[in-house]
Amino acid sequence: MLAREARRPALPADACTARRRALIGAAASAFAASVPLAWLWGFTVDDALISARVASRIAQGLGHRYDRGGPVVDAVTPLGFAYLLAPFARRGALAAFYFAKWFGASLSVATAAWLGARTAKEAGGASRLSILVPVALCAPLAAWCGAGMETGIVVALSTLSLGASRIAPLAAGLAAAWRPELVPWSIALTVGRVLAASNEPGADGPRGRVDVRALTLAVTLGTLPAAVVAAVRVAAFGRPVPLAFFAKPSDFAHGVFYAVASVLWTGAPMLVAAPWAIRRLDGQSRAILAAAAVHLGALVLAGGDWMAFFRLFVPVLPGLFLVGARLIAVARPWASATRVLAASAVSATLLFTKGESARRVLGDRLALIRTATPALRAARQVAALDIGWVGVATDADIVDLAGITDPSIAMLRGGHTSKRVPEGLLRHRHVDHLVLLADGPVDGGALADAPWARAVEARVAREAAELGFVLRATLEFSGEGLRYVVLTSKDEP
Helix, strand or coil: HHHHHHHHCCCCCHHHHHHHHHHHHHHHHHHHHHHHHHHHHCCHHHHHHHHHHHHHHHHHHCEEEECCCCEECCCCCCCCHHHHHHCCCCCCCCHHHHHHHHHHHHHHHHHHHHHHHHHHHCCCCCHHHHHHHCCCCCCCCHHHHHHCCHHHHHHHHHCCCCCCCCCCHHHHHHHHCCCCHHHHHHHHHHHHHHHHHHCCCCCCCCCCCCHHHHHHHHHHHHHHHHHHHHHHHHHHCCCCCCHHHHCCCCCCCHHHHHHHHHHHHHHHHCCCHHHHHCCCCCCHHHHEEEHHHHHHHHHHCCCCCCCCCCCHHHHHHHHHHHHHHHHHCCCCHHHHHHHHHHHHHHHHHHHHHHHHHHHCHHEEEEEHHHHHHHCCCCCCCCEEECHHHHHHHHCCCCECCCCCCCCHHCCCCCCCCCCCCCCCCHHHHCEEEEEEEEEECCCCHHHHHEEEHHHHHHHHHHHHHHHEEEEEEEEEEEEEEEEEEEEECCCCC
């Protein structure tokens, strides 16, 4: 054993130093990413439970459907995510949901370590590690990677797309396949990095001459996965875009607001707000910034998102942190310190003003599920808007008033909380239970005039009153005066 160790060649001093720096960077980055993940572990959204229930149907051998007796439906935007969760859904939707949380969180820590190791090996010294302060305070990245949705996987792919490997363009393409709004980003990143490589010292061929084969391959890898997913959607569901595109329409004005708020509140954009220093960056870093700018434009056109913590902007945050660290090596120390402090202050403000309520979401949902389960035990057909937690509380078929799992409602006019559902919906769909959100106490004798929180709920409540629905249960939770109510048809016991 000692002889073998003696024969093993010693690493050069520079290699030992680089390895040590990489290990320190990886450990520090993993720790920084873990801090906000732990703080916001209780954050989630109803959509995560929708994916989990679809996964449970797949595990039961019923296919990609939300209701046991319902049609096959495109209820999950990242096509294939429910199949990934299905092996862990044999014990129900909650089991699949918890696997998704742990898997996404683990991936985010692993990719943070990879990014930290890469950053530490580059020139710039220990000062680059100051970038980990805003990372440790970044609520959007932590909240969404641990929310039980696909974001942790998409972030891992978008981070790998920043690497020097030949599969980096494919990682960008796979991220765009699961999140369609990332397609312009993927194209911009892959094209930009090939163009930047053609101008690097030591590039094959004359400097500035683009390698057409490399460009074609990069664009193909960056776009083909999304094209394949669109084709599968056409074959399986009859349309190339996710059902959520129709169920949750938005507009240009909201898209502008969303993009501006993403820049102002996620912290990382402030790390790259250095117009003079950016000119001293390498072409690869500028390509990453250009792709992030393209993504902002795509979010404007897509109309943004209604969920908290800027979910759709999160996949480009690792690239901004990487470039922010590189700027520290080329910018003046006082300017870098100012940017790090500004990013940290903004991130801390968002984390500590919104974090306390965000980290209670899962506990509130689990409490609702426990109290609603007895009230929905006899249900056969339930109508609700927030179908995620309702779908865990009951195995009954559900009429989705937002249309996320129901194509006929998704195509109706209105937003996802204000669908213009037709008169007679409850009667036509044989609904026997309603779960509605109210912004105050509900008088069972005056359902039509109750303070319903959203427009579609007020609409169906008027029909429920005409049909003689009665108040079955009130489900309180920590929603500042909000409460869910369960209404049942007069024929139910």
